[in-house]
Amino acid sequence: MIIKFIQFCRDHMKMVKMFCWSILLSLMAVDLFIPRHHPHFLGDEIPGFWAIFGFTACALIIILSKWLGHKFLFRPDDYYDSMEKEK
Amino acid sequence: MHTDFFFHPALIFFLGMCVLPFLRGITQKIFMLAVPATAVALVGMLPSHGSFWHCQCGDFSLVFGRIDRMSMVFANVFTIMAIIGTIYGLHLKDYRQHLAAWGYVGSALGCVFAGDYLTLFLFWEGLMITSVCLVWMRRTKESINAGFRYFLVHTAGGLSLLAGIFLLYFSTGDLSFTAIDPDNANLAAYLILAGFLLNAAVPPLHAWLPDAYGSATVVGSVFMCAYTTKTAVYTLARAFAGFDILVPLGVIMALYGVVYAVLENDARRLLSYHIISQVGYMVAGIGIGTAMAINGACAHAYAHILYKALLFMGVGAVLEVTGRSKFSELGGLWKYMPWSFVFTLVGGLSISAFPLFSGFVSKSMVVAGAWQSHIMWAALGLTLASAGTFLHTGLKVPYFIWFWKKEPPFEPPKGEAPFNMLVAMGIAAFMCIFLGVCPQALYNMLPYPVDYHPYTPTHIMESYQILLFTMLGFFLLVKKLSPEPLIGLDLDWFYRKGAGIFMAFCRNVLARVEKGFVMDLHDKFVLPALAVFASFSYWHDRRVVDGIIDGSACKTMILGNYLRGVMQPGIISRYLAAMLTVIAAAVFLTVVLT
Known part of the structure; x- marks a missing residue:
């Protein structure tokens, strides 16, 4: 059952993508009409603020972390093993 | 009761x-x-x-x-x-x-x-x-x-x-x-x-x-x-509770785990970094210290135990069946282990705080506690971390284990994980959804009375926007995320490398100093000095100590012999004379004194 469903989605990738895009767009549209009772700060009052926040956060986390990794932190898989062998 | x-x-x-x-x-x-x-x-x-x-x-x-x-x-x-x-x-x-x-x-x-x-x-x-x-x-x-x-x-x-x-x-x-x-x-x-x-x-x-x-x-x-x-x-x-220092520590934790999760290639280590991230919410909640935040920390701990165990079970099932847990060695398992995928996805959606899953009703309490106490940077930092949580646990883990490649890059497994594993995952998944649908069951257990409703239109809207647009970002940048067989250095470097350096120091410096310098010193100076001291002791013992003891023994013997000659001559008349003298003296003294 699960496999069939996933297979179906994979066979109709275009449709799935369209579906996802339409959900994103409708989210933004609905946000224009949502009642705002107790806004915590400015961002809560701007429609679509959290969408931009989410997207930016995602991009920021990926790019910043990968940059940190490649610049400073990445080592080969057997880094600590090879250290032991040196002895 | x-x-x-x-x-x-x-x-x-x-x-x-x-x-x-x-x-x-x-x-x-x-x-x-x-x-x-x-x-x-x-x-x-x-x-x-x-x-x-x-x-x-x-x-x-x-x-x-x-x-x-x-x-x-x-x-x-x-x-x-x-x-x-x-x-x-x-x-x-x-x-x-x-x-x-x-x-x-x-x-x-x-x-x-x-x-x-x-x-x-x-x-x-x-x-x-x-x-x-x-x-x-x-x-x-x-x-x-x-x-x-x-x-x-x-x-x-x-x-x-x-x-x-x-x-x-x-x-x-x-x-x-x-x-x-x-x-x-x-x-x-x-x-x-x-x-x-x-x-x-x-x-x-x-x-x-x-x-x-x-x-x-x-x-x-x-x-x-x-x-x-x-x-x-x-x-x-x-x-x-209420220690201010815990608030920044918690927010740093939440973000630190997220950053390291990007770098991680091993699924179980990635989930471990997300434990750090999630515990960050609890630590921050404890630092805020209001009833709402403490409730949030306890509720989040409750929900976290279940969904994190579910995630570890899903990834563990893959490890048990395939013997692999590195993303770079996995992929394409959806056809072979679909149930593990579904359960792991439930765990991923719960940890990411999707509405109707347990994380949604617990994590938001901590964030709401931060808003209530007007600690804006903490609230925003924790929200930022929740985007990262979905990015990794909800998207990266399922995607790179079950999809990504058409077929697994190894002999495909013959079947699902053992049945008991699936049952355990099923129970945990049920709990995650149950808590998300009926948060009151969880809220009734919390230390303080709860006046919080997670399912408000603004909150649901906010969550969906953050999560779904994070998903958009993930699929746009997915190439950048493709697993690399590398490890990210963490602070254990200091003691892992440090222990190596310490051992090398012992081996190369201390051992050499010991061998070259201390042993030499010992042979050249300490041993001769000890020999001199020993011979002096020998002489001292022989001449002084033995001399004194032997001498005094000899002298005692001579004195004893002399005294015996004087006091015990063996002549009866002398003994009688001495006895009579003593008796006479005694009689005399008695007479005079009375």
């Missing part, structure tokens, strides 16, 4: 440990299920508050059974988790993993019910010793090394806690385990805090966590992800 019946739930597990080795076959399996089930039932029957099992031990009074609402939340989820974990490991032929796991659960329950610091310390150390067995039982070189590192780091934390307890005892004489006033915190309090923070994996004291959980046995890591950090959260909530 208002009864005075108390039996320590930890004891159920400890007694179970004594019986389990003697059982075989089906009886053993039934017994395995019965023990945690009894514990759950027992926790349900305990009184809602009170203090039991006092034990006088020298000058100290130990309290093994302090019960209030906060300890009951944790006891409840700890025992439920014990059932799930035991079912997950039911297929194991090696029952010793269950022994270690039960000892571990029992110790965690001991900490939760401990009413004083000494009892807490006792179970705290039990927690460490039993969990390190779960790492070692994987029996690979890597896990044995990781186990030793885990052991040493936790010993250091335990010593800090013990030092704090000693100082506390000498300054106040009172060891009861209660809230510490943030304004009167002294060195003792901070040493105890350091011990707790180490177990909660707060950076920079966190590197043990991915190290150990990534190397433990499949079943072991499912247990470990639930207890050590959450016991620490409980102790922090108990003693250090």
